[in-house]
Amino acid sequence: MATFESDGVTLSYADEGEGAPVVMIHGFASNMAVNWANTSWVRTIVSSGRRAIRIDNRGHGASEKLYDPAFYRTDFMGADAIRLLDHLGIEKATLFGYSMGARIAAFATLGAPERVSTLILSGMASALVDGHSGSDKIAGALGAASRDDITDPQALGYRVFAEQTKSDLGALAACIQASRQKLTADEVGRIAVPTLVVAGADDAVSGSADALAAMIPGAEAVTLPGKDHMTAVGDRGHKSAVIDFLDRHSA
Template sequence: MPSVVSDGVTIDYLDEGEGPAVLLIHGFASNRMVNWVNTSWTSQLKRAGYRVLALDNRGHGKSEKLYDPARYRAEMMAADAIAVLDGAGVEKAALFGYSMGARIAAFAAVAAPDRLWALVIAGLASNLIAGIGGSESIAEALEAPSVEDIPDEAARAFRVFAGQTGGDRQALAACIRASRQAFSAESAASIRVPTLVVAGENDDIAGSADELAALIPGAKALTLPGRDHMSAVGDKLHKSEVVAFLDAARL
């Protein structure tokens, strides 16, 4: 797989298919394989006529691991996404982020609006603005000697997931401890590319897709019936609606 150096950090990425480019940005403690390849997103997008780029975020997958929370600020990770476009020779792409990746995609859309032709914000909706707590408990769970030592159920789930994805738990703890810069309603209102906001009906992490979409000019919202944060990722309706949105945006 190709890689690019972004601000001194090596970022590994996948680059497959032909057509308008779509850059996929995965969620916390995941990686491009788990979030996008194993869920058939990459194959479906390629069949639909898109060139698919999917990076491993810094600290994740095959990208460089960092252990200082200051190296995981949102604007730095957004710059990594744009650096992948540069490395791949892509002038404009649709950015599609899930959960933490949605936050990164939103920051990239504000920082480099000329590099996007569309934006999909999924797995993080109104809580992109409102914020999400529990970062320190998740970091402590990642650093705990064993799963049995973690009393917080939600934090324990992240520890188990990190084990399933083969994540570097120390790097992930640094990532989750990073200072969370606010993404304001004003920032959302400044987005000018076609935007789709997606969240599962039962996803307490994401919040409301309708509420975030209402802040972004012309944005559309999709709520996935009966889906939570984990089950929304590979949902069939999710895939078909994203492809239809991209097809319309590329016209």
């Protein structure tokens, strides 16, 4: 594991394999190990002949913890991914994000389209435009003294997951208040790189893959039968769809 500086914030990353670079951006309350290594995604990408580059988002994993929501704007985190490319001397890469990581990847692509070869948005579909509710409740749950004080089931689920991933609850509470920036249909319509949208059929968080793909010129959609937001991450069908997409769009 190594670190780099992005606008004064120290961020952790890992870099494995050789070949076309794939920058993998994890979801909220997760980290590069939980989202990508523990689910065998790193092995999948590297064994396909590609370079798997993972980042711990600000406030997550081994990266610097910040406690002001102003530091967690999605466009700021998108810029972190582009600065990692700068740090590694990479001109262009695939951006592959899951959940919040997909939102970050979309913002990064719109902010620096010349740096992105292909885009994979997983676990974040039409909700990228439609948005989410409950951010304040989740922030409150993360700041609660005890799980017993949390009455909202969704917020409790985030608290449990954050504890399982040994996350800094204060940093996550700040992050959730600023990182759910929406894009408009017109904005996602400006994404001009080959794009794959993947979501579980039972994923109540991400929304519809077909609906988001319809807003992005030429985008492809894959819906994973019987999978929800958590079980879709390491699904074999998910991996097959991503590798097939990358194979068809390799330079």
